[in-house]
Amino acid sequence: MPMYWNEDQDMLADSARPFIAGNAPVSHMRALRDAGDSHGFSPDVWRQFAEMGFTGILAGEADDGLGLGHVEAGIVLEEIGRNLTPSPFLSTAVGAVTALNMAGDHIRQRWMPGIVAGESVAALAFEETTRHRPHRVAATATKSGNGFRLDGAKQFVAHGHVADVLLVTARSSGDESDRDGITLFAVPRDTDGVTADADRLADASMAARVMFDGVEVDGDAVVGEVGRGADVLDRVLGAVRTGAAAELVGVANGAADMTTAYLRERKQFGQIIGSFQALQHRAAHLYCEMEVARAAVLKAQQALDEGDPEAERHVHVAKAMAGNSAALAVQEAVQMHGGIGMTDEYDVGFYMKRQRVLAEMFGDADYHADRLARLSGY
Amino acid sequence: MAEAALDDFRRETRRWLEMNCPPEMRTPPKSADDVAWGGRRFEPSSQAQADWLRIMGERGWTVPDWPTEYGGGGLAPAEAKVLKQEMAALGCRTPLYSFGISMLGPALLKYGTEAQKKEHLPKIARGEIRWCQGYSEPNAGSDLASLATRAEDKGDHFLVNGQKVWTSYADKADMIFCLVRTDTSSKQGGISFLLFDMESPGVSTKPILLISGNSPFCETFFDDVKVPKENVVGEINKGWNVAKYLLGHEREMISGMGLRASEQSLPERALAHLGAEADGRLDDPMLRARIAAFEVRAAAFQAMSERFIDMLKAGKADPAQPSMMKYYGTELNKDRHELMMAAGGADALEWDSGRSHGGVAARSWLRTKANSIEGGTSEIQLNIIAKRILNLPGA
Numbered sequence: 001m002p003m004y005w006n007e008d009q010d011m012l013a014d015s016a017r018p019f020i021a022g023n024a025p026v027s028h029m030r031a032l033r034d035a036g037d038s039h040g041f042s043p044d045v046w047r048q049f050a051e052m053g054f055t056g057i058l059a060g061e062a063d064d065g066l067g068l069g070h071v072e073a074g075i076v077l078e079e080i081g082r083n084l085t086p087s088p089f090l091s092t093a094v095g096a097v098t099a100l101n102m103a104g105d106h107i108r109q110r111w112m113p114g115i116v117a118g119e120s121v122a123a124l125a126f127e128e129t130t131r132h133r134p135h136r137v138a139a140t141a142t143k144s145g146n147g148f149r150l151d152g153a154k155q156f157v158a159h160g161h162v163a164d165v166l167l168v169t170a171r172s173s174g175d176e177s178d179r180d181g182i183t184l185f186a187v188p189r190d191t192d193g194v195t196a197d198a199d200r201l202a203d204a205s206m207a208a209r210v211m212f213d214g215v216e217v218d219g220d221a222v223v224g225e226v227g228r229g230a231d232v233l234d235r236v237l238g239a240v241r242t243g244a245a246a247e248l249v250g251v252a253n254g255a256a257d258m259t260t261a262y263l264r265e266r267k268q269f270g271q272i273i274g275s276f277q278a279l280q281h282r283a284a285h286l287y288c289e290m291e292v293a294r295a296a297v298l299k300a301q302q303a304l305d306e307g308d309p310e311a312e313r314h315v316h317v318a319k320a321m322a323g324n325s326a327a328l329a330v331q332e333a334v335q336m337h338g339g340i341g342m343t344d345e346y347d348v349g350f351y352m353k354r355q356r357v358l359a360e361m362f363g364d365a366d367y368h369a370d371r372l373a374r375l376s377g378y
Numbered sequence: 379m380a381e382a383a384l385d386d387f388r389r390e391t392r393r394w395l396e397m398n399c400p401p402e403m404r405t406p407p408k409s410a411d412d413v414a415w416g417g418r419r420f421e422p423s424s425q426a427q428a429d430w431l432r433i434m435g436e437r438g439w440t441v442p443d444w445p446t447e448y449g450g451g452g453l454a455p456a457e458a459k460v461l462k463q464e465m466a467a468l469g470c471r472t473p474l475y476s477f478g479i480s481m482l483g484p485a486l487l488k489y490g491t492e493a494q495k496k497e498h499l500p501k502i503a504r505g506e507i508r509w510c511q512g513y514s515e516p517n518a519g520s521d522l523a524s525l526a527t528r529a530e531d532k533g534d535h536f537l538v539n540g541q542k543v544w545t546s547y548a549d550k551a552d553m554i555f556c557l558v559r560t561d562t563s564s565k566q567g568g569i570s571f572l573l574f575d576m577e578s579p580g581v582s583t584k585p586i587l588l589i590s591g592n593s594p595f596c597e598t599f600f601d602d603v604k605v606p607k608e609n610v611v612g613e614i615n616k617g618w619n620v621a622k623y624l625l626g627h628e629r630e631m632i633s634g635m636g637l638r639a640s641e642q643s644l645p646e647r648a649l650a651h652l653g654a655e656a657d658g659r660l661d662d663p664m665l666r667a668r669i670a671a672f673e674v675r676a677a678a679f680q681a682m683s684e685r686f687i688d689m690l691k692a693g694k695a696d697p698a699q700p701s702m703m704k705y706y707g708t709e710l711n712k713d714r715h716e717l718m719m720a721a722g723g724a725d726a727l728e729w730d731s732g733r734s735h736g737g738v739a740a741r742s743w744l745r746t747k748a749n750s751i752e753g754g755t756s757e758i759q760l761n762i763i764a765k766r767i768l769n770l771p772g773a
Binding site: 260264272279280283285288292295313314320321365368370372373374377378 | 688759
């Protein structure tokens, strides 16, 4: 597979770009925030995503999906990032669909149609600590009748308070940090004993702290095998880390495009400030970092789609590189805009906030550099 | 090309390489001197090295994607990529290092006359002629177009007078491709691109001792050197276009230095010199973190290089993209060698001991400092990116 988009992927980008910019631009996100929206996204826009086929990109044709891959999902995510569109796309159409593709027929058929139709939303309840430690699972799954009783607390669950289904890791055996003994469950949010309290984050998105207090689920709720949930979890993490990286590429490019446009028009000392070499070199350096990140993300997407045995490495590289380059992009963007970049009225600050949330989500650059080092044996 | 045909090509290529690549040529070079540069005065370091160059040259696989009529392999881009992958998989050495391949060849293919291509390209492909590059002058560095080496029109020939500097391996080269001034009334519009023999009367070279203790670069002097008129590439006074085109290829080549795997990776060197803790982590947490952060960027740049080559071959690359590759690749390579020195600790400081293989770590580290200067400085690359890609206004 050459390292650029093929014709079909170019066409998808050509339709996703104006669609998302037209229906959910930054002003849409600002309007939701200003209205004090606590849902976290617009269900109408989510249904429009379904009409465009986006929700089913990773779903198989048997589930009325498009049977496409992570490159295509990333094309949509890049536009979500560029427009700062509040959307459950990453948790639902990437994370949950990846899990459901590995699940038994019963559970897949229960949730997939609603997701593909844009009627249902899923949330990923993996985190128990303030830093990303997905295999550190203290929540318990205790055998109970034909099923399990779940107890524990999760945090940083995007869309957790409005999701129809929560994908939850819980420990059915082993110690807190063992990879074995983790089981993954698909739990309807309206199950007795589930409470989700949402908080607004810095970027105006909503994330919940979810409590599981004696939650009874039947055996059908298990995704994958009992005690082998880490196998599914790792696949889901590979997908959403790569997805978050693609969204970060969009965030970085959105901020950088605003900034170069500003450099071309703002005058000081009687000159366009973009003619100053001090700023030109910083903008050019940023461009390089972003292009390298884009390549790293495409590499990870293609590796996942091809089933490359090195895919895990490429995913760590992509998330770390995208996180760092986007951090540089938003910091340079605010600085080069000067005072106006500090105002709430101007959009560039939104990019900085979104970058910070996405960089933390599913592991920051340090986490992934550390994992890459472990994989390389040092 | 159809997948099946490409799979067949991959199988045949693997079999051919297994049969024809000498076992000694499937290990990394033992030192910087252990690579083949070809030329009239080439002294192979082993019979295997000489054989490997000859076998690959005959097949045109020193330049796999050049046309066969000019000594190339005539491979399609996808096939050339497969060949590269299969050589890497088997650990085959690059059979020939050559400025003819990486710089002059592409420029001749685009701007040369049929006679020039027929004369020079096959000899480059077979490693028979070693070329050097006459670009920089004492007063024309970053401002290359201010060059002053004069080529006077004497009817049937030019008379060349002047001085070049930083001429890589001028003392070992057979021929030079050289920028000369044929018109003093226009800066960029008075430059021509000339080819001539380094054995011509009036050419002399003087190696420059560098901070690495080595002398890869020379000062090159021209004193009434006669050059036939037919040795101009492109039109007279339009050499700047050829020069810029060639610079793009030079920048690509230099950016690749950041990727060139040395015998030991950075983590391997650190583990070997510093050791590991019980859980396998490098016994120096701060250095480990710095190495890990570096390895992320290096892997990402590897992906960028693959993408750049694919896009270049498909005609999708921005013309200024080599500047970006050159800038990023060379800065990365400098960072790598800073970390290599840290990873080597005091051992890496030895300058000429046998244990240090003649101070190869320290000398390589110092050599990389030229990467972001040669072929256009990092600052020049950033200027180009700012203007050509970001469309920022001139100062």
